[in-house]
Amino acid sequence: MTVASTPLITVIVPIYNVENYLEKCLNSIVNQQYKNLEILLIDDGSTDLSGKIADDYALKDNRIKVIHKENGGLSDARNYGLKIMKGEYVTFIDSDDYVTEDYISYMYNLLEQTNFTAPLAICSLINVYGDSGRQKDSGDQTEKVLSGKKCIEMMCYHNLVDTCAYAKLGKKELYSDNFFPVNKLFEDIGSTYKLLMQCEKVACGFKGKYYYVIRPNSIVTSGFSLKKLDLLEMTDQMAKDVIEVYPDLQNAILRRQVYARFSTLNQTLHAKNVNKIQSKLINYINENRAAILKNAKAPKRDKLAYYLLKLGMPVYRFAWLNYEKHKGEQG
Structure with missing residues (x-):
């Protein structure tokens, strides 16, 4: 599969004060088996060295474009990436996580197996517990084509399908303007179901390809507000x-x-x-x-x-x- 024969896929990476984790994330992206990538690094007003790290990577890889913007939150950064992307497909990767080298090619192959009649592919997460380093694949290693409706039902029961914005590869047309709700926590809950409702078919590969790092200070695990x-x-x-x-x-x-x-x-x-x-x-x-x-x-x-x-x-x-x-x- 040559670069010329494959569609351009955009990778959107929102970045905010992740200097300790960003290089691991970016290394996993630039070393993807799937090469025809547009990599958008959206620096959302970082006050640490994250922006410089992103700029340094852009000097070494011409697929990378860095955008430095005022802080607007995770949803705003993702929405900005959607507005300027040039790819036919898009996937999101959070800047403190990382992915397997076949993360994109795996999901693209799932779409290919449906003759591209499915506009969306998903994979499973590998949960990485930040304190212990223990890893747990959340999938069951199966591959199947399901309806968007069935995926929503499974998501509601925490049955293999996750609400997250990442670990998905979708046609650009699935993502409307301002797709992610701005100034909201848990924005994935308010958006992923909208993806699934547009899909008669979803190419599902329940194999862990996305390393989701669970840290003590994350939105999910930090104190109450x-x-x-x-x-x-x-x-x-x-x-x-x-x-x-x-x-x-x-x-x-x-x-x-x-x-x-x-x-x-x-x-x-x-x-x-x-x-x-x-x-x-x-x-x-x-x-x-x-x-x-x-x-x-x-x-x-x-x-x-x-x-x-x-x-x-x-x-x-x-x-x-x-x-x-x-x-x-x-x-």
């Missing part, structure tokens, strides 16, 4: 939009909404003065407990979390924090 409630807004908007088109996915969507409350509750366990927020979250979980207890597709961990919560917040807090402490150590 009111901005973390964006998860509920993003999830509920997804629920509204999906149910309008696929009303038969209501059970799956409700499960995801309940999960979002559990996830937000877990974020509050170290916080102070959050009793009112916790009460609202727990009331929602109790009011919608059928989404857990009577849904055969709901993960077992949902049921365990519900029963622990019924025993009271001290028991729930102890169990969850103990689980989090040891999650990255398990073999």
Whole structure:
């Protein structure tokens, strides 16, 4: 497969103060087996050496274009890349993660196997626990073509399909202007379902090709703030939009909404003065407990979390924090 015979694929990398991780990320991109790349490094107002590192790489590889802009957040950086990209397909890579050398070629081959009737390909993540370095492939090694609707259902149950913006290769036309919601945390929840709703076919390869590094200071694992409630807004908007088109996915969507409350509750366990927020979250979980207890597709961990919560917040807090402490150590 020569460069001339393959379409241009754009790689968009939002960058913000990641000087300690950026070189590993960029090395994994420039060494991709798939060569016909446009690599857009969107420096979103970094105050460390990230911008210089990006510029240095651009001097060595003419596929790289660096854009230095004022800080506007992750979604704004991704949207900027979408506006200026020249590729036929696009994939996103976060600047503190990295990918296998066949990350792009693997997903492109998945599309090729459908004779390019699928506009979107996805792969699985390899979770890398930052403290221990332990790696866990989140996939099951299967490959299949699924409908966008089926992918949304699986995503709602945390069944192989992930909400993340990365680990996907899509036609440019799938991404509308300002595709990612600006000034919101958990923006992937508010956008990935829109990708899937446009696809009659999705080329799925559930093999880990994207190394997702879980760090103690990430958005997901850091302490609680009111901005973390964006998860509920993003999830509920997804629920509204999906149910309008696929009303038969209501059970799956409700499960995801309940999960979002559990996830937000877990974020509050170290916080102070959050009793009112916790009460609202727990009331929602109790009011919608059928989404857990009577849904055969709901993960077992949902049921365990519900029963622990019924025993009271001290028991729930102890169990969850103990689980989090040891999650990255398990073999």
